[in-house]
Amino acid sequence: MDIVFEQVDYIYHANSPFAQRALYEVNLAIEHRSFVAIVGHTGSGKSTLLQHLNGLLVPTNGKVRIGEYTLTNRQKQKQLKPLRRKVGVVFQFPEHQLFEETVEKDICFGPLNFGVSEEVAKQKAKEALALVGLPEQLLSQSPFDLSGGQMRRVAIAGILAMEPDVLVLDEPTAGLDPYGRKEIMELFARLHRERQLTTILVTHNMEDAAKYADYIVVMQKGTVWKTGTPQAIFRDIDELLQVGLNVPETVLLKRKLEEKIGREIPSPCLTNEQ
Ligand code: ADP
Numbered sequence: 001m002d003i004v005f006e007q008v009d010y011i012y013h014a015n016s017p018f019a020q021r022a023l024y025e026v027n028l029a030i031e032h033r034s035f036v037a038i039v040g041h042t043g044s045g046k047s048t049l050l051q052h053l054n055g056l057l058v059p060t061n062g063k064v065r066i067g068e069y070t071l072t073n074r075q076k077q078k079q080l081k082p083l084r085r086k087v088g089v090v091f092q093f094p095e096h097q098l099f100e101e102t103v104e105k106d107i108c109f110g111p112l113n114f115g116v117s118e119e120v121a122k123q124k125a126k127e128a129l130a131l132v133g134l135p136e137q138l139l140s141q142s143p144f145d146l147s148g149g150q151m152r153r154v155a156i157a158g159i160l161a162m163e164p165d166v167l168v169l170d171e172p173t174a175g176l177d178p179y180g181r182k183e184i185m186e187l188f189a190r191l192h193r194e195r196q197l198t199t200i201l202v203t204h205n206m207e208d209a210a211k212y213a214d215y216i217v218v219m220q221k222g223t224v225w226k227t228g229t230p231q232a233i234f235r236d237i238d239e240l241l242q243v244g245l246n247v248p249e250t251v252l253l254k255r256k257l258e259e260k261i262g263r264e265i266p267s268p269c270l271t272n273e274q
Contacts, residue, residue, distance in 0.1 A: 001067030001086065001165050001198065003030040003053065008062035010048050022048040024222045025062070030215075035192050035199045037209035040219030041244060046202045049219065053168050053200065054087040055080035066166070085114050088164030092171045094155035095148065103129070103146075103154050104139040110162045121161070128157035131195075132187060149180050153187075160191070166198040167191065173205065181205075185212060207248040210234060218245070 010023040023045050030036050038046050051057040052064050055071055064071040069083045091097070100106040107125035112118065126136060132153040138146065143154050152172075159167070169188060173181040189212050192199045203209055209216050209230065216233045218226040220243055226233065234240070234251045241247060258264055 002032050002065075003067075003166070003198070003200075004028070004065045005049075005052070006063050006065070008052065008059045008064060010045075010052070010057060011060045012048075014060050022222055023059075026222075026224055028217060028224050028227070030198065030200065033196050033198050034214050035189075035212060036201070036215045036217060037213035038200065038202045038217045038219060039204070039206060039209050039245065040225070044219040045222040046219050047170065048222075050089070050168055050170055050200070050202050053166070054084050054089055056089075081114075085162050086164055087166040087168060088159035088162055089168040090156055090159055090170065090172050092174050093152075094159075094172075095143075095151035098143040098151060098155055098158075101142060102139065103141055103143050106143055106154060107139075107158045107161050110158055114162060124161040124163070125157070128161040129154070131160055131191070132157045149176065149183070152176075152184065156187070164197065166200065169199065169201045169203075171203060172201070173203075173208070181208075188212070204246075206246045207250070210248045210251065218243075 005026045005028040008023055008026040009021065012018075012020040012022055026045075026049065038049065040046055048057065052059065052071065053066065055075065058064075058071045058073055058075045060073055066083060066087065069080075098106050100109060104122065104125050107128055108118070108121040111121040111124050116124070125139065129136060129139060134150060134153055134157070138150070138154070143151055146154065167188070172188065173184050176184060185208055188199060188201070191197055201208070201213065213230060216228060216230055217224055218233065225243070234247065237247050237251065237255055254265065
């Protein structure tokens, strides 16, 4: 599903004394099956933008098109249920949303809610657990007896069991150690490759954006400030530093080396050409 934002404004508590404008005329196109990273400072509007992707928020002005669905401020919430199945959102610390007695029941919750039979839901749970790299024996265990990393994978399996076309990830590695971070990011990279899921990653981590995304969207003060391939985005390091964004260590090192040898060198982690 292609995703297109057209002139999207979003104002929290619109028409009240507490009105707070969070998005300003956002125009953005995300191609079907791409892996896009959305980066930017705290408060730049990433989370507000993300919540438009499955209709948790609808634009105050403008529209968002997600495949066959169009979101405007006239949208009725109940019309959005089918969209929520197609767009799976992994919120920060998704393991906090686990609540059932067993891993199986937790993963089955979403599919059952969308009306599949218990038998089909159980089959989907088994497949989803394998997809996130956990053994089948865990299905009968309490999610609360698992390690933090396993709990996060179970929560992700719950989203995958709904077989979404689009996976939206809000800081999915928050709170993990470097090893756990790499494992989870490799999982999403594999899902993107093998399941051809359109993947939208909201992250503070510029290393991850550079390494995994085909395309980066830089948000600033509620607008899309810049978009491009990692190679294009990290070409002008000074500009990024000026707006206070981190630049991956690898990119800085590459720059230093280029200055030393007096020519550009190709980078293995920034292989996309503009
Ligand atoms: P980010 O995810 O990049 O940190 P947000 O989308 O959370 O940015 O925030 C964008 C702007 O919207 C900020 O100015 C923030 O204070 C404001 N904002 C976010 N959520 C709310 C809310 N529930 N009510 C009022 N203002 C909000």
